[in-house]
Amino acid sequence: xxxxxxxxxxxxxxxxxxxxxxxxxGERHGYAIIKEVEGRTEGRVRLGPGTLYGxxxxxxxxxxxxxxxxxxxxxxxxxxxxxYRLTAFxxxxxxxxxERLASLVAxxxxxxxxxxx
Amino acid sequence: xxxxxxRRNFSERLYxxxxxxxxxxxxxxxxxxxxxxxxxxxxxxxxxxxxxSLAGLWCETVIDLARSAPAEHLESxxxxxxxxxxxxxxxxxxxxxxxxxxxxxxxxxxxxxxxxGFLGNLLDALIFTGLVFNFVYLALTLPRWLExxxxxxxxxxxxxxxxxxLITIMMVSLGPPARIxxxxxxxxxxxxxxxxxxxxxxxxxxxxxxxPAAA
Numbered sequence: 022x023x024x025x026x027x028x029x030x031x032x033x034x035x036x037x038x039x040x041x042x043x044x045x046x047g048e049r050h051g052y053a054i055i056k057e058v059e060g061r062t063e064g065r066v067r068l069g070p071g072t073l074y075g076x077x078x079x080x081x082x083x084x085x086x087x088x089x090x091x092x093x094x095x096x097x098x099x100x101x102x103x104x105y106r107l108t109a110f111x112x113x114x115x116x117x118x119x120e121r122l123a124s125l126v127a128x129x130x131x132x133x134x135x136x137x138x
Numbered sequence: 139x140x141x142x143x144x145r146r147n148f149s150e151r152l153y154x155x156x157x158x159x160x161x162x163x164x165x166x167x168x169x170x171x172x173x174x175x176x177x178x179x180x181x182x183x184x185x186x187x188x189x190x191s192l193a194g195l196w197c198e199t200v201i202d203l204a205r206s207a208p209a210e211h212l213e214s215x216x217x218x219x220x221x222x223x224x225x226x227x228x229x230x231x232x233x234x235x236x237x238x239x240x241x242x243x244x245x246x247x248x249x250x251x252x253x254x255g256f257l258g259n260l261l262d263a264l265i266f267t268g269l270v271f272n273f274v275y276l277a278l279t280l281p282r283w284l285e286x287x288x289x290x291x292x293x294x295x296x297x298x299x300x301x302x303x304l305i306t307i308m309m310v311s312l313g314p315p316a317r318i319x320x321x322x323x324x325x326x327x328x329x330x331x332x333x334x335x336x337x338x339x340x341x342x343x344x345x346x347x348x349x350p351a352a353a
Contacts, residue, residue, distance in 0.1 A: 051171050052178040069202025070172035075210055078168065103171060
């Protein structure tokens with residue numbers, strides 16, 4: 022399989038980037054991803070189950086996210102849940118997307134589109 | 139409490155039923171987790187603010203379904219998964235035939251009736267009945283009925299050849315008016331045989347191209 026560059030997959034969809042951000046600091050199950058995104062965006066982004074798992078499916082198919090084999094203590098969590106984490110390639114793609122967005126913000130700032138710049 | 143529990147169960151049961159709006163493969167892979175997530179969301183909103191939030195959750199859920207279910211069906215269609223594989227085969231086959239017809243139609247319009255007698259009738263019928271009906275018949279039936287059943291394919295081919303032979307013998311022994319109707323029948327039979335041969339060739343070619351199974 023040919024080696025892929027992260028830039029080939031950019032730009033990511035907003036839902037995909039939100040999910041990858043949620044997984045950047047550790048593995049999570051579906052509901053935990055929704056809660057992380059909702060908390061970080063102060064409720065402005067709410068992922069529904071269809072959007073979440075549709076996007077996760079594409080991220081898994083693309084090799085950006087993988088299912089984690091490790092399970093937390095069964096006493097602490099429902100063992101029916103599946104946990105997801107970023108792959109090394111997924112982390113590089115997320116970083117490339119963050120760089121892309123940062124450069125856009127820098128351009129907006131240079132043109133005085135951002136207040137308090 | 140009993141009423142609240144009943145309502146909870148109804149919401150979760152309803153969501154589980156709505157999961158059938160997604161393609162079967164997607165549902166098998168993620169349906170259970172989606173139902174778990176919905177149950178978590180339901181517990182969260184009911185614990186927070188009661189029935190009004192449950193209505194809000196349902197609004198979000200319906201919007202999510204309306205957005206994501208068609209997207210998953212489209213992806214399933216493009217990838218040719220499950221039932222969509224058959225549907226895609228049929229649509230592509232019909233589009234291919236429509237293209238062929240666009241090419242044939244002007245030629246037919248110019249040359250229709252140019253060849254007199256039985257041969258002319260046969261050619262006309264072959265173009266406008268045999269090919270059309272048999273192509274549609276094969277497009278609709280072959281992917282579902284005969285995939286992987288070699289014995290049935292062989293039987294159908296032999297039967298078709300025998301029928302074509304019998305109709306030809308009948309045509310020679312009958313007068314001109316009967317020949318027109320029979321030529322249409324013969325055209326359809328020949329069309330079926332032709333399309334079937336193409337399909338068989340395609341299946342055999344695909345099988346030869348497939349890598350041998352690991353020992």
